Amino acid sequence: MTDEELLDLALEARDHSYSPYSNFAVGAALLTKDGKVYQGCNIENAAFGPTICAERVALFKAVSEDQRDFEKIAIVGGPAGKAPTEDAPPCGVCRQVLREFCNPDEFRILLGTSKEDVHAYLLKELLPESFGPSYLL
Ligand code: THU
Numbered sequence: 001m002t003d004e005e006l007l008d009l010a011l012e013a014r015d016h017s018y019s020p021y022s023n024f025a026v027g028a029a030l031l032t033k034d035g036k037v038y039q040g041c042n043i044e045n046a047a048f049g050p051t052i053c054a055e056r057v058a059l060f061k062a063v064s065e066d067q068r069d070f071e072k073i074a075i076v077g078g079p080a081g082k083a084p085t086e087d088a089p090p091c092g093v094c095r096q097v098l099r100e101f102c103n104p105d106e107f108r109i110l111l112g113t114s115k116e117d118v119h120a121y122l123l124k125e126l127l128p129e130s131f132g133p134s135y136l137l
Pocket of ligand 1: 019022024025026041042043044051052053054055089090091094
């Protein structure tokens, strides 16, 4: 799957965002090493704290189905009801949660507004000097 195709699937996932409080809709599409895609959107909550980001929805869906090996994730976001106009980088919590399952030297994070506008980063670039499972296991 190309970066552009994965970004398109993130845009599709974004259409399902439940974000009535922030009106900021986010979509993510996570590709496993064996070629499966898990999509996620942000899901907000009236109590605010239980809100979950699109990236973690995608990752938790995958992990809950026994997936452990991931290649890349595409993330898109912006004001709900409008096409994204700028990159929507993952929050710090999502970077750390991705770090639990993804190799910082290899896992790629794709940001963009459309498939004509994709910017790729390695996890280690967005979360340098990270703390991960090898410190404990
Ligand atoms: N959000 C995400 O879905 N992913 C991120 O990495 C950053 C923030 C969501 C959470 C909330 O629903 C909205 O964007 C505004 O913070």
